[in-house]
Amino acid sequence: MALTTLPPGGPSAARAAIGAAVAAKLDADPRMQRLPSDQIAAWRCLDFLDHPWCDWLIQVIDSNRRPSSLLSDRGDPNNRTSESCDMDRFADGIRQVDESIAALLGIAPEYGETMQGQRYAPGQLFRTHHDYFHEGESYWPRMRENGGQRTFTAMVYLNAVEEGGATWFPQGGLRVAPRRGMLLAWDNMNPDGSPNTATLHEGMAVVEGTKYVVTKWFREEPWGRAARAAAEAAAAAASTGAPASAKR
Numbered sequence: 310m311a312l313t314t315l316p317p318g319g320p321s322a323a324r325a326a327i328g329a330a331v332a333a334k335l336d337a338d339p340r341m342q343r344l345p346s347d348q349i350a351a352w353r354c355l356d357f358l359d360h361p362w363c364d365w366l367i368q369v370i371d372s373n374r375r376p377s378s379l380l381s382d383r384g385d386p387n388n389r390t391s392e393s394c395d396m397d398r399f400a401d402g403i404r405q406v407d408e409s410i411a412a413l414l415g416i417a418p419e420y421g422e423t424m425q426g427q428r429y430a431p432g433q434l435f436r437t438h439h440d441y442f443h444e445g446e447s448y449w450p451r452m453r454e455n456g457g458q459r460t461f462t463a464m465v466y467l468n469a470v471e472e473g474g475a476t477w478f479p480q481g482g483l484r485v486a487p488r489r490g491m492l493l494a495w496d497n498m499n500p501d502g503s504p505n506t507a508t509l510h511e512g513m514a515v516v517e518g519t520k521y522v523v524t525k526w527f528r529e530e531p532w533g534r535a536a537r538a539a540a541e542a543a544a545a546a547a548s549t550g551a552p553a554s555a556k557r
């Protein structure tokens with residue numbers, strides 16, 4: 310059977326519970342607006358990040374950018390022509406933004422991957438893809454061991470783009486144009502916790518201007534160095550009786 314015909318993954322009670330909890334939190338938050346789609350649970354927050362923070366993050370991206378990468382076994386480098394910047398979540402400034410996104414969604418920060426900055430010059434794009442992991446691909450065992458499946462995606466647009474650069478969900482019927490400081494979040498899973506194929510999306514080509522965004526992907530379990538640090542702090546606190554937060 311061809312790889313493309315395999316389902317991307319099955320249902321999961323844990324992912325379903327995350328989806329329901331985050332949806333309830335975002336629906337109750339007056340800063341959030343749910344976007345009109347029958348296929349995708351997606352929200353926006355028009356003024357999430359103040360403009361000085363946007364400018365500062367643009368500078369961070371500009372001084373640390375490298376060509377963007379793809380995970381897929383079938384990846385074509387032309388599918389993602391932007392540049393990316395991994396952000397150190399423990400660095401001053403980055404940590405505040407990172408944690409404020411996690412707090413908005415109500416997900417513990419250690420479930421989030423390192424925030425990534427993206428820069429698109431004219432002509433650059435990120436062709437249609439899913440943010441969730443296809444559980445039939447060779448990278449999946451590595452991902453499953455470290456945080457598991459991606460649940461929510463949150464993006465913040467750091468500037469307005471003269472022309473182009475929208476985030477487009479062809480099956481979800483959504484097209485979101487960049488707007489400075491706006492956050493977009495969506496659940497990559499269905500209500501039963503299986504990957505939602507209708508979350509297929511594209512970072513459309515920039516026509517004029519330069520597009521800057523930060524993206525944060527949340528996992529179904531704690532991820533990476535943050536997860537290890539939290540586990541070590543908890544273990545150390547348990548051995549001394551001190552509160553975990555005082556150990557760092």
Ligand SMILES: O=C(O)CCC(=O)C(=O)O
Nearest residue numbers: 435475476511512522524
């Ligand atoms: O830049 C965009 O509009 C989309 C980015 C995206 O899909 C991603 O980084 O996963």
Ligand SMILES: [Fe+2]
Nearest residue numbers: 438439440510
């Ligand atoms: Fe994406």
